[in-house]
Amino acid sequence: xxxxxxxxxxxxxxxxxxxxxxxxxxxxxxxxxxxxxxxxxxxxxxxxxxxxxxxxxxxxxxxxxxxxxxxxxxxxxxxxxxxxxxxxxxxxxxxxxxxxxxxxxxxxxxxxxxxxxxxxxxxxxxxxxxxxxxxxxxxxxxxxxxxxxxxxxxxxxxxxxxxxxxxxxxxxxxxxxxxxxxxxxxxxxxxxxxxxxxxxxxxxxxxxxxxxxxxxxxxxxxxxxxxxxxxxxxxxxxxxxxxxxxxxxxxxxxxxxxxxxxxxxxxxxxxxxxxxxxxxxxxxxxxxxxxxxxxxxxxxxxxxxxxxxxxxxxxxxxxxxxxxxxxxxxxxxxxxxxxxxxxxxxxxxxxxxxxxxxxxxxxxxxxxxxxxxxxxxxxxxxxxxxxxxxxxxxxxxxxxxxxxxxxxxxxxxxxxxxxxxxxxxxxxxxxxxxxxxxxxxxxxxxxx
Amino acid sequence: xxxxxxxxxxxxxxxxxxxxxxxxxxxxxxxxxxxxxxxxxxxxxxxxxxxxxxxxxxxxxxxxxxxxxxxxxxxxxxxxxxxxxxxxxxxxxxxxxxxxxxxxxxxxxxxxxxxxxxxxxxxxxxxxxxxxxxxxxxxxxxxxxxxxxxxxxxxxxxxxxxxxxxxxxxxxxxxxxxxxxxxxxxxxxxxxxxxxxxxxxxxxxxxxxxxxxxxxxxxxxxxxxxxxxxxxxxxxxxxxxxxxxxxxxxxxxxxxxxxxxxxxxxxxxxxxxxxxxxx
Numbered sequence: 001x002x003x004x005x006x007x008x009x010x011x012x013x014x015x016x017x018x019x020x021x022x023x024x025x026x027x028x029x030x031x032x033x034x035x036x037x038x039x040x041x042x043x044x045x046x047x048x049x050x051x052x053x054x055x056x057x058x059x060x061x062x063x064x065x066x067x068x069x070x071x072x073x074x075x076x077x078x079x080x081x082x083x084x085x086x087x088x089x090x091x092x093x094x095x096x097x098x099x100x101x102x103x104x105x106x107x108x109x110x111x112x113x114x115x116x117x118x119x120x121x122x123x124x125x126x127x128x129x130x131x132x133x134x135x136x137x138x139x140x141x142x143x144x145x146x147x148x149x150x151x152x153x154x155x156x157x158x159x160x161x162x163x164x165x166x167x168x169x170x171x172x173x174x175x176x177x178x179x180x181x182x183x184x185x186x187x188x189x190x191x192x193x194x195x196x197x198x199x200x201x202x203x204x205x206x207x208x209x210x211x212x213x214x215x216x217x218x219x220x221x222x223x224x225x226x227x228x229x230x231x232x233x234x235x236x237x238x239x240x241x242x243x244x245x246x247x248x249x250x251x252x253x254x255x256x257x258x259x260x261x262x263x264x265x266x267x268x269x270x271x272x273x274x275x276x277x278x279x280x281x282x283x284x285x286x287x288x289x290x291x292x293x294x295x296x297x298x299x300x301x302x303x304x305x306x307x308x309x310x311x312x313x314x315x316x317x318x319x320x321x322x323x324x325x326x327x328x329x330x331x332x333x334x335x336x337x338x339x340x341x342x343x344x345x346x347x348x349x350x351x352x353x354x355x356x357x358x359x360x361x362x363x364x365x366x367x368x369x370x371x372x373x374x375x376x377x378x379x380x381x382x383x384x385x386x387x388x389x390x391x392x393x394x395x396x397x398x399x400x401x402x403x404x405x406x407x408x409x410x411x412x413x414x415x416x417x418x419x420x421x422x423x424x425x426x427x428x429x430x431x432x433x434x435x436x437x438x439x440x441x442x443x444x445x446x447x448x
Numbered sequence: 449x450x451x452x453x454x455x456x457x458x459x460x461x462x463x464x465x466x467x468x469x470x471x472x473x474x475x476x477x478x479x480x481x482x483x484x485x486x487x488x489x490x491x492x493x494x495x496x497x498x499x500x501x502x503x504x505x506x507x508x509x510x511x512x513x514x515x516x517x518x519x520x521x522x523x524x525x526x527x528x529x530x531x532x533x534x535x536x537x538x539x540x541x542x543x544x545x546x547x548x549x550x551x552x553x554x555x556x557x558x559x560x561x562x563x564x565x566x567x568x569x570x571x572x573x574x575x576x577x578x579x580x581x582x583x584x585x586x587x588x589x590x591x592x593x594x595x596x597x598x599x600x601x602x603x604x605x606x607x608x609x610x611x612x613x614x615x616x617x618x619x620x621x622x623x624x625x626x627x628x629x630x631x632x633x634x635x636x637x638x639x640x641x642x643x644x645x646x647x648x649x650x651x652x653x654x655x656x657x658x659x660x661x662x663x664x665x666x667x668x669x670x671x672x673x674x675x676x677x678x679x680x681x682x683x684x685x686x687x688x689x690x691x692x693x694x695x696x697x698x699x700x701x702x703x704x705x706x707x708x709x710x711x712x713x714x715x716x717x718x719x720x721x722x723x724x725x726x727x
Contacts, residue, residue, distance in 0.1 A: 331555065339572045341545070345575055350561060353562075
């Protein structure tokens, strides 16, 4: 029976067939995933660049006979004086002022332009008492031609994106687009524009699609992630070391461990409510910085958000760190104890260094999760629009995913392209983090 | 000094000052399970004592009793007394860290730390607070020479300990152990993962080390016990069946000079085991 050659051959063919069916299924599953990712990337890239028609509020030709680029600082200054004399003070405030916006109204020229160039005899005169011509002189004494040109273009010419097309339309129907643009916007300027560019990354957020930038949100994300990383790393690794190396196997410690694993599955918005109640409200005195002398803030700060995210990723981080610690072979621990090491010496000199690559991989992966979190931060109180870049733990904040959400919600269609550019920037950061995690894992993982 | 332990020593002509460790009625429990029952024996100073016996007879467990390695296992418990330097190692005021500093251990599988050769040897001294580079250098050189590894690695002390061959790794572990100058070295089947040539080198090394240290070795290899040991302890498995459940534990059957154990065993069991009739 068992040696029946004929039935063996028949069965072997069937066994092989089952094998290839499974293999095909696994391949198709991968293929579907790959196709979905490709579709996502194409969709985003399609939105992030393409033809744009710019329409100027004021045509440069009506301002000057020569191209604006060729004008000197003084000539550009004269344009501002003719068109927007009252705004010169605002430009000084936005680009040159050394004092806070609250103090600006009363401040003297000397205080506002401390360390910059101004005629010494004006030093004690409040800025608002100067004539527009005098204010203008301060402006172009301290700005170069390029900066003055930007002022004129952004504030007087005011090019706005009247209509934008997507990448594939722009590539395959460029003639139609050119014709359509010429008909609808005879004065318009049709350009191929990539919404993701250096200026976009380094400008603060504004209300216009052509001049807005991601810097505010990037800085917010950066501050929050930094504080989250430090807090979660210390707490998470500490908890994991306790559970793996110190805690004895009793019901209390088992209950703690099971609960930590369950916490990893709690929806993130719940953590947002926790963060709002505990960090933003109950501990508002601390998170607003009031106890450290910060005045103009409530509890809805970078610090509250960072602590909320830290709590959110803690369970994942603890479980991951526990696994990394458990992967350190017991022969290493025995060897260390056998040499007369104390428990802490064994943990700090052998177990922790050996587990560190695994722990770091987990930290970076949970960082990528924290960067992408939106819901809990909305609850904790991310600002929907802030014009001031966050500069510390007690600042108001917004983060990249929330900024993306805001932009996609605006009625102006050109903001969809801005959002796509921001998405690419965020995906790039995420890819970078994951790459670092992989490099760490490959470089420092040891075999025992 | 109880009458019983004096008789163990006296019966074997071991003067009292030549006894390094004395075990009195030692039983080891894992939870409710008694793995080793009522072992009384002595470890003679500057001799090699071999533990032999079939798998599961408790010889490794008994070895770990001597430097309290069983403390690391949740639920493990030792009853009885282990007298070292006039003190019971299991007194509640004795810190196991101090025990292990005096009674070192070499494991079955070579387990160098994932560090350089130098750092492996310097690990023990550094634990004790020695930071001085010059002192550490001297200790490393002396220990590697003591473990007959110096000539092979002296040009390459920065190399990872894991990059050495199996036999070299085990000698590195021995060097690491003697770096803190213990009294007693416990070896848990130190050659079972090594080839015959590496095994021979370790055996030669043990004969040299016994000039300065007391050695206890667990081995599965009876020829090895004959070749190197001065005393041999034979452990065996006992079993009874209670309510259709088999209960097993290990017991010390015979403890005598190696020559006597292998040439004129007192017990029939011992004779059966060493002649290969079982186990």
